[in-house]
Amino acid sequence: MNIDGILKATIADNHLSEEDIKSRYIQPNIESKGWDKDHMRLEYAYTAGRIIVQGSLKHRKKGKRCDYILYVEENYPIAVVEAKDHNHLPADGMQQAIDYARDLKLPFAYATNGEQFVEYDMNSGKQRTLEMNEFPTPAELKEREHKYLIEKEHLTPEGEALLNIPYYTDNDSFPPRYYQRIAINNVIKAVACGKRRMMLVMATGTGKTYTAFQIIHRLHQSEGINRVLYLADRNILIDQTMRQDFKPFSKFMTKVQGKDAGTSAEIYMSLYGQWVRNETELKEGKTHPYLDYPKDYFDLIVVDECHRSSVVEDKQYHQILDHFDHAIQIGMTATPKCVPGADNKEYFKEVVFEYSLKQGIADGFLAPFRVTKSFINYDLSGYLPEADEVDLKGFKIEPDKFERYEFGKMVNILERQKVVAHRITEMMKVVGRMTKTIVFCPTQEEALLMRELLIDMNQDMMKRNPNYIVRITSDDRVGKALLDDFIDPYAKYPVIATTSDLLTTGVDCKTCALIVIDKEVGSDTTFKQMIGRGTRIFEKKDKMSFEILDFRDATTKYLDSIFNGDADEDEDYKKRRKEKPGNGDGPGGDGGDGPGGDGPSGGDEPKKYYVEGKEARIVHEMVQIIGEDGRTMRTEKLTDFTRRAIKNMYPTLDAFRGAWAQADKKEAILKEMEEHDVFLDAVKEEVPQMADYDYFDIICHLAYDQTPLTRKDRARKVKESSYLDKYQGKARQIIEGLMDKFGETGVTDIENPLILKLDPFASIAKRPMILKGIFKSQDDYNKAVKELEEELYKVI
Structure with a gap:
């Protein structure tokens, strides 16, 4: 590296701003090397900015933004450029550039x-200094990148052409977000380098289906990929995706009906169960439908929600993938399984x-x-029946x-369920009674009972619409028919859906803002789903955050996995299921929406007891929110957090008062505090007695233990002083x-x-007259306000 060059004095033009330097020196040199406007993005913002929630207030922080992104093709970004002014050394922005x-x-x-x-080469780790006229051309950077891919990743000549195929675009489409672009390009790059199996792991709500669409489009445009099979395990996943x-793809896409996929389409949308026979059908001499097709019939297979059935006992879609092993196979999930016998990543x-x-x-x-964790007395102590106690059915x-x-x-325990239903009702009075809500229950029968209890406690809302509260489960045909309305962001009803498991996967409910957990959760996968x-x-419906009301303490174990990697399946939970075969872990269990233990099991022994007349109550609650680091949950009070955050910014009262006095606009300090997650309006919401205090007093009181004055007290003290004597006539009236x-x-x-423009000022004089007549100039007026x-x- 040329140290002398990096340390060269940069005195000339040091009065110019960064924008001046960019327009006069940086951009012209980059453009001269062939990076025209079609190959360059300026001020590229690639994140939306984290949403901060304090009380009922929501605020977006600033997103990440870099000065320049350079593209060799529309879908092929290759370099980032970070600019500084002449008061910096050339390499001062390098760490930022590397981070971007x-x-x-x-x-x-x-x-x-x-x-x-x-320049820093991310592949080789080498850094070098270039004169302004030595910036590389698009062809030079593309050649260097392809050389690396050929040597290290075994990129083929055919693969090079694949990298250049553009995204699908039309008047109604939108460009991929930065992470979607990376996902798409990584898959295309992997295929171009000869890989045949791969997996994408993308959190729910991040656009897996859109990402799959762009991947399929680009691969389908290439030579040799003519027929595509898209597999899912639920009809709603297929129907949502196609719509x-x-x-x-509608002109050359088909939804497989029954067991006959036909041969006329190019893209086949199917449930994996449509390609296999059950045991009864096999005994009747029928064969698996996939055997009617040659092994090389499909060139590409995409498996949505691949965590649900990749290598389970029935091996359904495993059979399909093994048969069509000629095809490139891509698994997609938000929650991969990594347990013996069902490891998506291994497959x-x-x-x-x-x-x-x-x-x-x-x-x-x-x-x-x-997260609001609610602890009910029986959940903590357990339920010990009295001697010879008989349940409601006489058992x-x-x-x-x-x-x-x-x-x-x-x-x-009926009283326990009433406590749950009452707490849900109270929560909805806080977050909004028209807030779309999903209540997860242990079984379908329990989902029905919860619906009945919620109806009894929300009769006023049921009068407005009988579908205010519904059960949506696999065996409830009427409720299931309302699923499309529940997930429609513009449909008001249903509002509350009780369920067992039907709504855990693939349901795109954009406006759902309350998740209630009242079932045992046995795995990280289930919890995340x-x-x-x-x-x-x-944002069109102001859905910026959501609430979790947890009655089963699921968040204690599995929230940590969100911030620190996947958690293992709950071994105690698995052990309990094995030890108690009558606990209802049948088709419903933790992974399905079947009956899961409802109804009789035959004989004189009940499968489930029903008791009432018990005293159930919530004995403790804990509220947690995501911490300011974005990586942990915090449980401290908002006022305690605010105090700590303010003192991190201004360690002493004098430091704060000095900054407050020097600020041209006090709002600038308040905005700076918001960037540190300090929201004083949320504090006033949580502590109503602070509503009459100015922000200055709230800060001084919370952070520095000063006795606050109300705004009116401060104004009164100034009026009672001689301060106003310096003003006469209308100027005094204005002040x-x-x-x-x-x-x-x-x-x-x-x-x-x-x-x-408002009264009482507008009745005294018009705004221009106040600014340029009564106070001579706007500067004089601003000085008077200061x-x-x-x-x-x-x-104070």
Whole structure:
């Protein structure tokens, strides 16, 4: 590296701003090398900005943005350029550039101050300095990248052509987000380098289906990939996909009906069960439908939600994949299984891209959440039947203690369920009674009971619409028919859906903002699928976050996996299922929506006891939200967090008061605090007695233990002083009016000159006359406001 060059003095033009340097020196040199406007993106914002929720207030932080992204093709970004002004060394922006390149998976990172470029090759780890006229051309960077792929990844000549195939675009389409582009390009690159099996892991709500569409489109445009099979395990997944993201394929796409796929289509949408026979059919001499097709019939197979059945006992889609082993096979899931006998990663060989729920929340593409853990007395202590106790159906209850994991499966305690239903109702009064809500219950029968209890507690809402509360389960034909309305973001009803498992996977419910967990959760996979129903953002309906109400303490074990990698399946849960065969872990269980323990099992012994007359209550609750680091959950009070965050910014009272006094606009300090997750309006919401205090007093009180004054007290003290004596006539009236406005609403309103359009100011004079007549000039008016603020804040 040329140290002398990097340390070259950069005195000339050091008065120019960064934007001046970019327009005068950086961009012309880059453009001269062939990077025209079609191959360059300026001020490229690639994340949306994390959503912060404090109380009922929601705020987006600034997203990540880089100065330049350079493309060799529309779908092929290759380099990032970070610019600085002449007061910096050429390499000062290199760490930023490397961070952006790492995020965006780009092979080259550049930093410059307009006098030299510094290049970092992400593949080789080498750094070098270039003169301004030595910046590489698109062809040079493309050749270097392809050389690396040929040497290290075995890129073939045919594969090189594949990399250049563009995305699908039309007037209604939108470009991929940065992580979707990486996912698409990584799959295309893997295929171009000769790989045949691969997996994408993308959190629920991040656009797996759209990503699959672009992958299929690009591969389908290439030579040798003519027929595509798209496999899923539920009709709703197929129907949603065909109606939405795959709609451009409609002319050459078909949905397989029954067991006959036909041979006329190019893209086949199918349930994997349609390609196999059950045991009865096989005994009748029928053969698996997939055997009617040659092994090389399909060139590409995409398996959606591949965590659900890849290598389970029936081996259904495993048979299909083994038969069509000529095809490129891509598995897609939000939650891969990594357990013996059902390891998606082992089957698909390589995870070519992973985008986690944690990253989606940090980037602002997924909704953050707040967790309320409710602990019911019986859940903590268990339920021990009295001697010779008989249940509601007349069965003598075994004298064993029943633990929480058996509630709803082995025993139903009616009063416990009433407590759950009441807490859900109370929660909805806080978050909004028209908030789309999913209540996960242990079984379908329990989902029906929960619906009945919720109806009894929400009769006023049921009067408005009888579909306010519904059960949506596999055996409830009427409720299941309402599923499309429930997931429609513009349909008001149904609002509350009780279910066992039907809504855990693949249901795109953009406006669901309350997830209730009242069933045992036996794996990280199931937990992530359940809360994934709430992670989508839908800003048109102000859906920016969601709530989790947890009665089963599922969040204690599995929330950690969101931030620190996958958790193992709950060994205690698996052991309990094996030890208690009557616990209802049948077709419904933790992984299906079958009966799961409802109804009799034959003989004199019940499969489930029903008891009432018990005293159930919530004995403790805990609320957690995602911490300011975006990687952990915090349980401290909002006021405690706010105090700590403010003192991190301003360690002493003097430091804060100095910054407050020097700020031209106090709103600038408030905005800076918001970037550190301090939302004073949320504090006022949580502590109503602070509503009458100015932001200044709230800060001084919370962070520095100062006795606060109300806004009106501050205004009154200034009025009672001699301060107003310096003003006469209308000028005095204006200043007195500003004092009154401060007393009513606070400092940010009096700093806004548009307030002069309102009474009492508008009745005194028009705004231009106030600014340029009564106060001579706007600068004089601003000075008067600044002096008034200083006077208002003198007393502390």
